[in-house]
Amino acid sequence: MPDKPFASENLAADQTDGSKGSDGSHPPTQDELDLLHYKPRIERPVKQKIDELQQGERLRHVIFSAQFSVEQLEDLGSTADKICMLSRTPSGQDFLIRLLSHKRAMLYFTQPSTRTFLSFMAACQILGITCNEVRNPTTSSETKGETHFDSIRMFSSYFDLIIMRSPLARLAEACAYLMIDLEESDNRSVPIVNAGSGADEHPTQALLDIYTLQRTFQFADPKDSSITTRYEQLQERYPNLTRGLAGKTYGFCGDIGRGRTVRSLANLLANYEGVTLIFIAPRHPTLALGDDLRQRLLDRGVRIHEVDSFEEVVDGQPVIEGLDALYMTRIQKEHNDAADAASFAEIDFSRYKLTLDLVARMKQYTPILHPFPRDQHFGEIPPEIDDDPRAMYFRQARNGMWVRAALLSSVFGVDRQIAEFFRDEFSQWHHYQEELAWTTPLGTVQK
Numbered sequence: 500m501p502d503k504p505f506a507s508e509n510l511a512a513d514q515t516d517g518s519k520g521s522d523g524s525h526p527p528t529q530d531e532l533d534l535l536h537y538k539p540r541i542e543r544p545v546k547q548k549i550d551e552l553q554q555g556e557r558l559r560h561v562i563f564s565a566q567f568s569v570e571q572l573e574d575l576g577s578t579a580d581k582i583c584m585l586s587r588t589p590s591g592q593d594f595l596i597r598l599l600s601h602k603r604a605m606l607y608f609t610q611p612s613t614r615t616f617l618s619f620m621a622a623c624q625i626l627g628i629t630c631n632e633v634r635n636p637t638t639s640s641e642t643k644g645e646t647h648f649d650s651i652r653m654f655s656s657y658f659d660l661i662i663m664r665s666p667l668a669r670l671a672e673a674c675a676y677l678m679i680d681l682e683e684s685d686n687r688s689v690p691i692v693n694a695g696s697g698a699d700e701h702p703t704q705a706l707l708d709i710y711t712l713q714r715t716f717q718f719a720d721p722k723d724s725s726i727t728t729r730y731e732q733l734q735e736r737y738p739n740l741t742r743g744l745a746g747k748t749y750g751f752c753g754d755i756g757r758g759r760t761v762r763s764l765a766n767l768l769a770n771y772e773g774v775t776l777i778f779i780a781p782r783h784p785t786l787a788l789g790d791d792l793r794q795r796l797l798d799r800g801v802r803i804h805e806v807d808s809f810e811e812v813v814d815g816q817p818v819i820e821g822l823d824a825l826y827m828t829r830i831q832k833e834h835n836d837a838a839d840a841a842s843f844a845e846i847d848f849s850r851y852k853l854t855l856d857l858v859a860r861m862k863q864y865t866p867i868l869h870p871f872p873r874d875q876h877f878g879e880i881p882p883e884i885d886d887d888p889r890a891m892y893f894r895q896a897r898n899g900m901w902v903r904a905a906l907l908s909s910v911f912g913v914d915r916q917i918a919e920f921f922r923d924e925f926s927q928w929h930h931y932q933e934e935l936a937w938t939t940p941l942g943t944v945q946k
């Protein structure tokens with residue numbers, strides 16, 4: 500939570516030496532001191548940090564969702580489309596795999612991950628980047644007392660990129676500052692990509708969420724929005740419907756307070772004109788919208804509503820009937836403490852589960868998103884909903900691979916080459932296109 504005071508409990512969140520952290524009961528560890536060194540930079544408002552993470556026009560380190568403007572999101576989406584299309588042909592694959600075959604990436608994931616880890620790995624593989632990984636800190640020299648910063652600096656000696664996920668909220672950001680300082684003193688420095696930092700941010704998940712929304716709200720591809728709900732047909736039923744993300748109403752349901760994906764996506768959606776965000780969560784301090792995110796959204800002029808069920812009326816209709824997109828989340832019970840367990844007993848959690856009846860009342864085009872994993876025990880999205888054309892979560896995960904490849908191509912400055920190759924390749928494909936009635940690169944209607 501970049502705008503909040505530097506939380507001392509975060510400093511100790513993944514200590515491996517069993518000490519209590521920076522509570523004054525023992526001398527601070529070097530890890531704590533390293534993080535405290537960057538405290539003044541970390542505590543600046545996000546806007547002030549963004550320039551430091553850039554290199555000219557390009558993103559150098561990817562730490563916050565606030566680093567992305569609408570224009571950058573459009574560019575990334577367009578590169579992701581091209582990578583996706585090129586990956587369908589042997590010549591396109593051959594071109595892509597040579598693009599960054601001289602680069603090596605370290606995937607440093609010390610917090611559980613399936614999708615994010617694998618989709619970054621697949622994204623690297625598409626572009627020919629060789630990957631290595633450290634996933635379990637107990638197999639690394641951190642058990643011998645090595646600091647996070649020493650580990651990161653070691654990785655930067657061997658690799659050209661560090662993609663990292665950590666339970667420690669500020670670690671990725673602090674590592675980016677470490678790299679910036681190393682660069683300034685003429686030492687080796689590599690880009691840092693945040694793949695999830697504590698309860699704070701998950702910017703690349705938000706990128707794939709936005710990419711999925713961009714594709715869905717083109718209303719072009721039957722797989723993205725169902726053949727029966729193409730734009731013209733939809734407009735007959737919803738005359739005010741427009742293409743694109745602006746002006747739409749987005750619902751977020753479930754564990755809003757602890758969901759870093761919600762934080763990152765809400766921040767990105769705030770970039771678009773006239774959006775309304777509705778948070779559907781229990782009225783409980785742990786699970787409801789946090790004060791810092793609420794304030795940030797209000798400061799940016801976003802219309803927000805906080806409700807505790809899909810049935811609450813907003814703008815004259817029950818929430819479930821008015822949404823243009825619905826983002827479901829699981830309840831992150833692994834973060835419950837004893838007080839939560841007791842107070843959660845009062846909550847009717849069935850209100851935060853989707854049912855076929857609720858889905859039947861949603862607009863015909865409203866995509867259902869989920870960052871995944873979904874929780875089979877809680878059942879926020881039961882599997883019977885998977886066959887509904889609006890269930891977008893599996894496509895959303897696949898989109899993560901394309902958009903992460905697009906992001907890496909942009910960080911390494913090869914996105915223009917992709918655009919040029921794509922243009923050439925597609926001019927050769929022109930006859931093909933006519934024969935097969937391809938429409939747009941991703942609005943593919945293959946007859």
Ligand code: NCD
Nearest residue numbers: 614615701760829870871872
């Ligand atoms: C999420 C995460 O780890 O923040 N998953 C993901 O990266 N796709 C959400 C979650 O764990 O609920």
